[in-house]
Amino acid sequence: MPYEWSPKQPDAAPQWQLSLWPYRSLLRKDFVLFIGATALLVSLPLITVLGTAVLWALLPFFAMMIAGLWFALHVSYRRGEILEEFTVGETQAALVRHNPTGDRQEWKANRYWVTVHMHPKGGPVENYITLRGGDREVEIGAFLDAAERLALYDDLKRALRPV
Structure with a gap:
């Protein structure tokens, strides 16, 4: 309770x-693990385009997705305090x-x-x-x-x- x-x-x-x-279903200490695991799983498909110009085209979207996820979880924590x-x-x-x-x-x-x-x-x-x-x-x-x-x-x- x-x-x-x-x-x-x-x-x-x-x-x-x-x-x-x-x-709180996601504790603060698990926040880093969740962001790291999400970044790792989403970046797996990027391995196939390593060394090409396509990687540089996809990288900003990947970074925006991780930043957006971090921001959304941070706002959720602030509202729950x-x-x-x-x-x-x-x-x-x-x-x-x-x-x-x-x-x-x-x-x-x-x-x-x-x-x-x-x-x-x-x-x-x-x-x-x-x-x-x-x-x-x-x-x-x-x-x-x-x-x-x-x-x-x-x-x-x-x-x-x-x-």
Whole structure:
């Protein structure tokens, strides 16, 4: 699951904290291997034209293809650098979202009034989860897939039960 509950510490200020992030199927360390393997496989047909003028005509297109692939994966990584931290203390609950652009979005509410809601079909994604507290309703985990949001919803319902 691309989220993690922090262990409860007896004397810590927050009772618990939940960190969420988008799932990454291609890790950063595998990025170099993928680009290298792709370049190697695509360059195999170029062996037949080695030493001819055709190689020089095809080489710029080969370089543009590798550069385009690298750029597309880099943009995908930048858009996926989202971190949501949901912290619940004795009296207050706070959700902080760190966006890829570097800005932060914060939401705070009285823990007693915080409720979790799931919108199975009405939200922008299936099983859309929101937190409602005070006068605002905020989304949480919109980047997770539908099954992960179901599991998150159950975990949040259990964790936000009145003490």
